[in-house]
Amino acid sequence: MDLLGVLLWLCLPARWMAGAVTMTRKVTLVQRSLQNIVGSSPKIEVKSFENWAESLKEDVVFTASPKSVREIQRIVFAALLCRKNVRVVGSTHSWSSLFTDSEQIQINLGNMTLEGGKRVILQPGEYPGYRTVRIAPGVTVGELNDLIVPLGFTLRSGPSIKEATVLGAIATSSHGAMVNEPAIGGYMTGARFVDGWGKILAFNEDTDPEVLKALRCNLGLLGVVFEFELKIFPQEQVNSCGILTPLKTLFNPEFLRNAVSKNNFVLILSASYSSLTEKEARSVLETGKVPTTWDSGNDIVLINIVDPDATPDSLNTSDDPLPEDVTVVSTGQEFYKFIKGFPRALKGINLTDAIYLDTAVLGPKFLASEYTFPEKTDFKRSANALKEFSRFMNEKSHTEGILPFTRFVARWVKGTDCFLCPTSNPTSLKVAGDAGHFTTLGMDGVIDTLQEGPGFSYTMHKLVEAWDNLGLEGTLHWGKITEVTNFKEKIKTYFRHDLGFFENIRRKIDPHGVFMNDYLSYLYDAFNNVN
Incomplete structure (x- = not known):
């Protein structure tokens, strides 16, 4: 057998080598084979993988940190010969399974320069x-x-x-x-x-x-x-304002329309259960359920608006007193302190300083998911989605206890000229009066929560179902995919023929699927079966 034949044999999948070598030995042989093909640089190492949120883990991955384009080419060629997949890993802030598989080759491009x-x-x-x-x-x-x-x-x-x-x-x-x-x-x-x-x-x-x-x-x-x-x-020089108001203020589509249409930047943040009273909190600790006297519509939200002409009085909001603190049953306790302390008005600051948060304010490592749907000019879809979110929080909290949601995030963005962007204005969902803008509603949840009820992924799945039942027919952020059982059908409905356009380009660039992974292979039924 020649050298190439030996290398190919060593790189065979484990199921073809059953009984020939142990798994540990097989990994070592594959590593050596990859290194022999790649050459002396970069080093191919065997490591475990864990994403930033510690929610995705793999015991064995092959890693490489190339410093030149030529080294990248050699890695891809080695992967092709050894039937291994290649995935580029950045800061590992993705919460979904898009970028990790066991025994794949992970490329870190942090050393690359121009x-x-x-x-x-x-x-x-x-x-x-x-x-x-x-x-x-x-x-x-x-x-x-x-x-x-x-x-x-x-x-x-x-x-x-x-x-x-x-x-x-x-x-x-x-x-x-x-x-x-x-x-x-x-x-x-x-x-x-x-x-x-x-x-x-x-x-x-x-x-x-x-x-x-x-x-x-x-x-x-x-x-x-x-x-x-x-x-x-x-x-640009802009003003940044922080306005506090109850969540129920956002149930008014006219309020949302004014806020979004008159400002360049609108970010809404809310800490879950911020309106719980001490009496209601004691009831939670005693019974495990949130009493029916609590209404999530009273939870406080921060509306951060940024615009050259923004002022704290730009929006007509309630002057009701704010809760002094968040009770210990809330996983959003620390985040509520950030919301309450957000500057009411900053004038003449750089746009960069106004629109990027200090990551530290987001607190410890967390899980995240996000639902996106096209918006009309009247903003009724957004208002209905926010009202449904409040109804969902009330119903589930009253029957199941504190939900694993730390904070709620709402944003509005313009459509993108793109095949697979959730904000790509899918032709199948164009609606009368569509302004080419999208609503994104996100939920964050801590990994270790105080409640013993359903976990983050399951609860988010039920919330997505509730939003779908409104006829919003949205989709999820690719980097924040939770365990939504119908996600394959969801992307097929949402993106329709754009899936086929993307796949035609992918096949020309990567006909052998070198850059695929298991989860994307599972989703690809939707890409390959578009009506």
Whole structure:
């Protein structure tokens, strides 16, 4: 048997080698085979994997940290020969199973740079209202802003977690709360990457608009991006205001319409159970159930608006006194302190400082999920969804006890020119009066909660069912997929023919599925069976 034959035999799946070697020995043999194909650099190591939230774990993965494009090519070629999947790992802030599998090859691109060792390079040429930058693959949202703010620019819309890599945020269609801005992938204008054959490809939005629509939410399926180009915008001076009001204020669609349509940025945050009285809290501790006297509509929400003309009086809200504290039965106790202490008015600050949160305020590691649906100009869909959320909280809390939700997050964003972005304006769900904007409703939950009832994923699944029953027909954030049993059918209904357009591009770039993983393979029934 020649060398290539030996390498291929050593890389055979475990089920083909049953009885030949132990699992530990098999992993060692595969590691050596991968290293022999890759060469001396980068090192192929065997490690365990755990995501940031400690909610996803794998005992065995092969890892590599390439420093050059050539090293990436060798890794992909080795994976192709050894029938291993390759997934790029960023800051591991994804809560879903998109980016991890046992015995896959995980590539960390944190060591990659552009020419001259630079991480970000401002491109020549000015365009109406923006410039572009070339970015190395491991750059985080916080790092990008740190590098472009001194140059007088900002990233208008990105995830609030600054530690997230920009590429990871693009891959999952992450977004901020700028009302008239798309998901972060909507700013991508070009990319260079290694495909499933180990070849270098390059695309830009002028000559390859369909490929860019796929790249703007690629789920890691379109190769290893080692350089990309993004739009950035001139820095702005804005006012930031924090307005506190009961959740039930948001049940009025006219209030929502005024808040969202008259401001550039609207972020709504609420700590669960903030309106529980001490008497009601004692009842929870004694009975395990929340008394029926409690109404989640009285929970306090923070409405953070950002705009050059924003003032604390921009919105007509209640002047009722706020609860002094949150009781110990609430997992949102610490977050409520942040809400109460949020500045009422900051004038003339940089947009960057106004729209990105300090991650520390989010507290300890948590679980997260997010539901997205198209909005009409009258905002009745948003108001109904918020009212249903309150009804759900009341019913479940009264019968099951404290739910595993720490906080609630609501945002509104513009549609994105993209195949798989939840904010991609799916043709199957266009509604009369659609303004090309979307509502995103998110729930966060601590991993170790005080209650002994149903867990976060199950409770979120039931909440999604309740929202679906309103006819919203939304979908979930790719990086925050919980155990929704009908998710495969949900994406098939939501994205329809865009799934087929994306799949046609993926097959050309990665015909052998080098960049696939088990969970995406499961979902791919929806991609391959679109009516």
